[in-house]
Each structure stands twice: as C-alpha cells, then as structure tokens.
Amino acid sequence: MSLKLDFSNVVDVNLGSEHGLGMEEIQSLVEKGRRVQQELRKKAEADTLGFYKLPYKKDVFTEILTFANAARKRFDYYVHLGIGGSALGPIAIHTSLKDSYYNLSESPKIFFPDNVDPDWIHDLLKHIDVSRTLFHVVSKSGATAETAATLLYFMKYLKEALKDNFYKNLIFTTDPVEGLLNVIAREYPIKCFRIPPNVGGRFSVLSPVGLISAAIAGVDIEAIVRGAAEMAQQCDNDDLMQNPAFVFAAVHYLYMKRGKNISVMMPYSNKLRDLADWYRQLWAESLGKRYDVHGNVVEVGQTPVKALGATDQHSQVQLYVEGPNDKVIIFLEVEQFEHNEPLHNYFPQIGEFNYFEGKSLGQLLNYEKQATELALTNNQRPNLTIKFSEVSAENVGAFFFLLEAATAFAGGLLEINAFDQPGVEQGKIATYALMGRKGYDKKRKEILEQLEKKRSFVV
C-alpha cells in the first residue's frame, strides 16, 4: 500500500499567511488531538465504534469469498439494491477496481440502481434476465423507503420468473437482529450477511456492504482490507504530526474556523471518480451538525463538492482560482497509471502537436493536475493531494480507512457527534408520513396542514 498525503499547499510559507496555516497553528491542536485520539481508542476497544475493527474480520471475508465464488457460477447478473452508505462504497470499489464504465463488466454483469427513478429502474430490466440475477438488498436499518421500494419492484418479476422459489435469488445485508429485512428472512431461507450494529452506514464499506459486490466482481477483497489495515496503523500513530488522519482533520478544522466551508474532492482519474461521491456522504453527514456534544448550537460542517480532473478544469476551475476563497481542494493523484502508451504526432505538418510526441495521456493528466495546483496555490487557494502510487485494491482500501479515521478525528476536534444524522431522519420520517406508512398518521396530518398553509410561488 502506498498512499501519501501532500499538505505543502496549505502551509503559510507556500500559500501566504492570510490563507495558509502556520505549522505552529496545526501543532497547537495536537494536545486536543491527543484527547480525541484517546476517546476514539476507548470507543474502538469498547466496541462502540465498530469501523476500526472491520479490516480484521477474517471469518467474514472467508464467508464472503465462499459465497461469491458460488454465486459467480450460478448467476449472470448481480443487482445491488441500497442507497447512501449502502451503495456509495460498493459503487466506488466497482468503478475504481473493476469497470470504470458502469454495467459493462464481464459476467456476472453488475448493476447498482441506487435511486427510485421509475424510468431508470425500468430500463434495467432490458439488461438483465431476472431468473439469472442475484439481488443483493443492503440496508443497515432494513427500512429505507427507496431500498424497500426497489425490492418490491423487482419482486414482481422475481415471482413471475421463479414463483415460490423467488427467495433463491435474494440475499440481504442488514443489522444482525433489527429491521424489516430480518422479518422477511425469518420467513424465507434467505442468506443474510450482517452489518455490525456499532458500524454506521457511511462507515460500512469494509463490511459485507461493500465487499460482496466486490468479491462477486472478482476484486481482491483481501487486498482491500490489507490496505485498510496498514492505513489503520498509520492512523493510530501517537506522533500526531505524522498521523495522516489527524493532520487531515486538523487542517480542515482550522479552515472551517476560517470560514472555508466547501471541501472539493477532485480526482485526476476517472477510476477514482466515485471515491469522491463516497467521501461526500461521509464528510457531509458526519460533520454537518446543528448542535455540539454540549448542546450548543454550532451549525458546523463543510459542503463537499465533487469535481473531476481534467474534465472539470474546463468547467469549475475558473471559479476555484478566482471566485470566493472559501474552499479547500483535495486532489486525488495517480502516480503510475496501468496503461501509459506514448502518443505520436501523426500530423507532422502540424508542428504545434510535436509537444505530444512520446508523452502519454497519464503524463498529460498529471501535468494538468500540477498546473491546476500551481494556479490555485499562486492565488492563495488551499489545496492538498492524496497520492495513490497506483489504482490498486490496497490503496483504495487505505483511502477508505484514512477518510473514515480523519472524519472521526474531525468530529472530535469540532466536539460534535460525527456518527448520527438527525437531519436526514427528519426527511425519512416525512417521506414515510407522506407515503402513508403505518404509525405515521399524526405526522402525516401535521405535514399536510403545514403544506396547506404554505404560500405558493410558482412561476
């Protein structure tokens, strides 16, 4: 595993004192960081914060591999039904390590319909044969409306194709006991994998949530968790100035205090593109909070934005270089691409193309990254780089763990609970109420009254 973090362009010496951080400023957080580290260690040991232990669950990996090897032979298609933390990690693994164009992988063909757009879901039916499809339903709570709805949608076709044997094409990943998927699984012999109760959805990628689709696609899941375990060691370093999770958290904490409320993740790699989607949920849901742990209203958080290099240089970078200086940009860089064929100028009459001669697309991409980095730095825009030696399972696993540990640290520095999501719950409850779910009658009445009173302004 080789993942390196380059923080040079947040340091005041390179960025200027108005927007750069003094080393002593970061250093001044070390003492608080130590207290946060102790607190997190206690929680990891007491098993209240389960994501720390996910890279070491060997029995779970063996169970997944055994299941996946059999499933690869039995099924031609795999459909992953889940949303948010139950989808973004698995998608990121698939597009980074398997097939960067969705849905085109070899058998079994893999699909992640993580939305309830009826036309999109309907289109999927054209690409699969339901009777030869494994549906993997993933929901920590076992009740999320979108996931339940897509399960019911496909059930119609499963019942048509397989009659009472429909359950043979279903597997669930959910809480060990709680939730409606367990009620179904008690009735039918459906294979269930478990998300430990102490692992929140957005911290669950290294559990069966992310590893089953990966194993079915033929990704080396042992390498993913090996990379994560190596990174876990680095993130446990007592020397906090050498601890990548702490430094990442401290830098962002200090910038949040300075009003830099946007966190842009910009991979210069299509394969790493969806890691930024995964990061968005992690950073947004964990740190976007109204109250701190003492009950004070703090309304903290950073809005995570996804951009893609070099594509978005031609769309977003103008704003990043000259617009409001309210962002911290995180580049993801690949040092060694797998394919690096040299270009040749086939139009010698066009001398302007000669600078491409012998250069590869990878070189162009990385020079473009360097150029954007320079432009940002010269305009006092803080930016840092997470360098992947290559796009490998080890490095992707390490990336997941790094950002999870950094998020936990950042939550501690901000003195907020990084592991709940009360704001999202409000929307979930309102959806249940509007859909007329049992037990939500009072809420439904309240919402309908509220909607009636609302002044409308439709143009």
Ligand SMILES: O=P(O)(O)OC[C@H]1O[C@H](O)[C@H](O)[C@@H](O)[C@@H]1O
């Ligand atoms: O895995 P599930 O329980 O179905 O939850 C799916 C998602 O639901 C909500 O949106 C939560 O805020 C997310 O954190 C969670 O990942």
